[in-house]
Amino acid sequence: MRAAEAYRRLKEHSVRTAYFISLGALASWDQRTMIPPKGHQHRAGQLAELARLVHRRRSDPRVQEWLQALQDTEAERPADSDISANVREWRRIYQRVTRVPEDLAVALAQAESEGESAWEVMKAKNDWRGFKPFLKRLLVLKKEYAEAVGYQGEPYDALLQDYEPGENTANLITLFSRLREASTNLLERIEDSPQRPRTDVLRGSFPLREQRRFIRETVARLGYDLEAGRIDPTSHPFELSVGPGDSRIAVRCQQEHFAPGFFGAVHEAGHAIYEQGLSADDWGTPLGSAVSLGVHESQSRLWENVVGRSLGFWRFFFPRAQEHFEGLRGITLNDFHAAVNAVRPSLIRVEADEVTYNLHILIRFELELALFRGELEVEDLPAAWNEKHRQYLGLTPRDYAQGVMQDVHWAAGQMGYFPTYTLGNVYAAQLAHKAAGELGDLQDLFAKGEFAPLLLWLRENVHRHGSRYLPKELIAQASGEPPNVRYLIDYLNDRFATLYAL
């Protein structure tokens, strides 16, 4: 078969598979927002059958033939050409899918779904003993999985590839050690500062209807196209793209607290804005797909934190917030801005401020790495968890629910996932630094309500490329240098030096 014909068939196969995947996405969205309680069992059956179908399509032996036919002409194509980028990703997906024996894939899918259900029930009861066997089983299967898909350095590297292609453990260890030192140092200086932001200004009565209105206004202004998206209530906030013209978010607002609903919404809108910037013409192929969780998270965190917690942003939005919420009318802009940036070590990752957030991720990274290296047993995990919280955050969890059972990730088999949150922060700071260099003072633009220049910069340098480059290459292309944690450290030091008069 000629290369051109093989490429045409691969592309068609990829797009048709993507239609099934996007039907699954729609079913998941419904499951997390609208489904009646008694509908869950049937939905799980639908999704399992769809996953089987997608797995078969991805491991179809014809894919191998088509890839083979393209191999001979590979040297003639530039590495970042459309064809090369798509073929690189199709080959990667095919290899990962076919290297895992079917019985292992089935056992993993089952253990992940059982683990997540067990976690739901047992976290509520603080039942670590009951949950432990599920985690042990998942760890055994994930180790088998790592051996099956293969790795260059160590087993944990194999897991990273599912979330951040091209990332490796050795690099993360270096990155986290620099970030740990900078974060703990900054935290100590903040704790010594006499400045104490008034966080009570974020508590009071924030009617849900008004919160939803204010959120819609804000995210639309930032560039989230609501004609190609929607916002619904949910218990755990998320973003989910069905396809071109349909990138949705779901948020959870609390009547008595302004921050979680608002910043959660801006975060998820950041994910949706990225999806809306992917090439619709390339939908269903790697070129039209988000490249990694780290890059995805860089977009959500850039809008949520770098933009959404900045003074320029609130210069524009605070008077508008005051129109919506009576309780904010006697508050000054500076007090409000200090409150949304207040730093205080806490036990809960999702409530953490920007300074301590990466320490939460570091703890999880160190623990899962130790589990994978065989340096830590599941049996000893709670004690190790508590010890690291004492060491890095000066706090000890009162129970398992606030401690080792806090997140769903391990229960759902998502090991190797956590580092992508910090990578997102690293990429976001680096991209924002570069964008500011090209666009001028971003704070001045934000204060005038001008977010389009930044959005267009991200569209041009990040979004439209989809998976043309590996994540690190994409960041290097966009910012002019390989990912470097220094930009995040500088950003945090700058922002909090001003806020806490350091």
Ligand code: ZN
């Ligand atoms: Zn996110």
